[in-house]
Amino acid sequence: xxxxxxxxxxxxxxxxxxxxxxxxxxxxxxxxxxxxxxxxxxxxxxxxxxxxxxxxxxxxxxxxxxxxxxxxxxxxxxxxxxxxxxxxxxxxxxxxxxxxxxxxxxxxxxxxxxxxxxxxxxxxxxxxxxxxxxxxxxxxxxxxxxxxxxxxxxxxxxxxxxxxxxxxxxxxxxxxxxxxxxxxxxxxxxxxxxxxxxxxxxxxxxxxxxxxxxxxxxxxxxxxxxxxxxxxxxxxxxxxxxxxxxxxxxxxxxxxxxxxxxxxxxxxxxxxxxxxxxxxxxxxxxxxxxxxxxxxxxxxxxxxxxxxxxxxxxxx
Numbered sequence: 526x527x528x529x530x531x532x533x534x535x536x537x538x539x540x541x542x543x544x545x546x547x548x549x550x551x552x553x554x555x556x557x558x559x560x561x562x563x564x565x566x567x568x569x570x571x572x573x574x575x576x577x578x579x580x581x582x583x584x585x586x587x588x589x590x591x592x593x594x595x596x597x598x599x600x601x602x603x604x605x606x607x608x609x610x611x612x613x614x615x616x617x618x619x620x621x622x623x624x625x626x627x628x629x630x631x632x633x634x635x636x637x638x639x640x641x642x643x644x645x646x647x648x649x650x651x652x653x654x655x656x657x658x659x660x661x662x663x664x665x666x667x668x669x670x671x672x673x674x675x676x677x678x679x680x681x682x683x684x685x686x687x688x689x690x691x692x693x694x695x696x697x698x699x700x701x702x703x704x705x706x707x708x709x710x711x712x713x714x715x716x717x718x719x720x721x722x723x724x725x726x727x728x729x730x731x732x733x734x735x736x737x738x739x740x741x742x743x744x745x746x747x748x749x750x751x752x753x754x755x756x757x758x759x760x761x762x763x764x765x766x767x768x769x770x771x772x773x774x775x776x777x778x779x780x781x782x783x784x785x786x787x788x789x790x791x792x793x794x795x796x797x798x799x800x801x802x803x804x805x806x807x808x809x810x811x812x813x814x815x816x817x818x819x820x821x822x823x824x825x826x827x828x829x830x831x832x833x834x835x836x837x838x839x840x841x
Contacts, residue, residue: 538835539615541833541834541835542611542614542615542618542830542835543611543612543615544611544829544833545614545826545829545830545833545835546610546611546612546613546614546615546826546829547606547607547608547610547611548825548826548829549610549614549821549822549823549825549826549829550606550607550609550610550611550613550614550822551603551606551607551610552821552822552825553610553817553818553819553820553821553822553825554599554602554603554606554818555599555603556817556818556821557814557817557818558595558596558599558602559583559586559595559596560579560810560813560814561598561599561602561662561814562586562594562595562596562597562598562599562662563579563582563583563586563595563810564807564810564811564814565598565659565662565663565769565773566582566586566662566663567579567582567806567807567810569663569769569770569773571663571665573585573589573665574586579809579810579813583595589665589666590665590666591666594666597661597662597664598658598659598660598661598662600674601654601657601658601661601674601677602658604654604674605651605654605655605657605658608647608650608651609647609648609650609651609654610647610822612643612646612647612650612651613643613644613646613647613706614643614826616642616643616646616647617639617640617642617643617710620638620639620642620643621635621636621639623639624638624639633711633714633715636710636711636714636715637707637708637710637711638707639710640706640707640708640709640710640711641702641703641704641706641707643706643710644702644703644705644706644707644709645699645702645703645706648695648698648699648702649699652691652692652695652698653678653691653692654674655698655772656681656691656692656693656694656772657671657674657677657678657681657691659769659772659773660677660681660772660773661674661677663773678691693771693772694767694768694769694770694771694772694787696787697764697765697767697768697771697787697790697791698764698765698768700764700787701761701762701763701764701765701767701768702761704757704760704761705757705758705760705761705765706757707757708753708756708757708760708761709753709754709756709757709819710753711753712749712752712753712756712757713749713750713753713819713823716748716749716752716753717741717746717749720741720745720749721739721741725739727745728741728742728745729741729742729745730742740827740831741827743824743828746820746823746824746827746828747820747821747824748820749820749823750819750820750821750822750823750824751816751817751819751820753819753823754815754816754817754818754819754820755812755815755816757815757819758808758811758812758815762804762805762808762811763791763804763805765811766794766803766804766805766806766807767787767790767791767794767804770790770794771787771790791804
């Protein structure tokens with residue numbers, strides 16, 4: 526697959542698309558940062574929070590560590606999410622154009638494959654920052670192992686096996702990303718298409734700057750994004766749990782066994798806790814965070830595309 530960047534307009538498109546994607550990612554992740562942190566604490570069975578639910582866990586974090594502890598690890602998340610989301614949205618546009626030419630206009634498999642490929646590309650480039658962010662978010666006040674992003678990265682690299690340690694849990698992430706990103710982009714694009722084609726009077730508004738003069742309203746975008754997030758998470762969540770156990774196992778002696786391979790980790794989680802309390806542990810909170818996160822992400826990206834007038838694409 527070769528993308529040809531031939532003109533100044535092509536470079537302008539790439540730059541604007543990267544900015545739009547990066548801003549969308551930062552807005553969406555900041556929106557759900559408190560839920561992100563409690564999800565990590567519950568997923569990996571933190572000893573102070575494993576017996577709690579979502580709301581009680583959030584209250585306990587505030588009481589034990591203070592309000593801003595809900596955003597612990599969010600700075601590392603912002604450093605990671607801008608290049609991650611920028612890469613994901615931009616490469617989705619590129620993959621979609623290329624694959625659309627292969628599969629034709631009347632199929633939608635190109636959108637699923639483009640979303641999956643974009644997610645894998647973005648994860649591969651930014652994965653070490655995800656491990657660092659998870660480690661920082663898993664810490665509780667008074668028991669810090671890491672004092673910041675750089676210290677965490679250096680410590681993991683030096684003490685746990687170099688670059689390989691910074692990619693621990695990478696394969697379950699990739700296998701989970703394929704259905705997650707694929708269904709996210711596919712569902713959003715499909716829902717957007719149905720809204721514009723069959724219910725434009727309810728879900729659309731005119732916008733002279735956009736091709737065709739018709740765009741979804743903000744509530745419609747939020748709705749489509751929320752449904753897309755719910756669909757995607759339902760398929761990929763067990764691998765997200767597996768990834769967290771592999772990333773965080775080294776931080777607790779009882780969980781060192783989870784630092785092994787992906788399949789061994791899945792077997793251990795299933796054997797010890799089953800499906801509902803193991804592989805789908807924290808699923809309720811994941812719906813609470815994934816639906817608004819994906820909703821805000823797609824909505825912000827679409828708005829940024831309008832603002833930046835991204836109506837035409839790069840030549841392929």
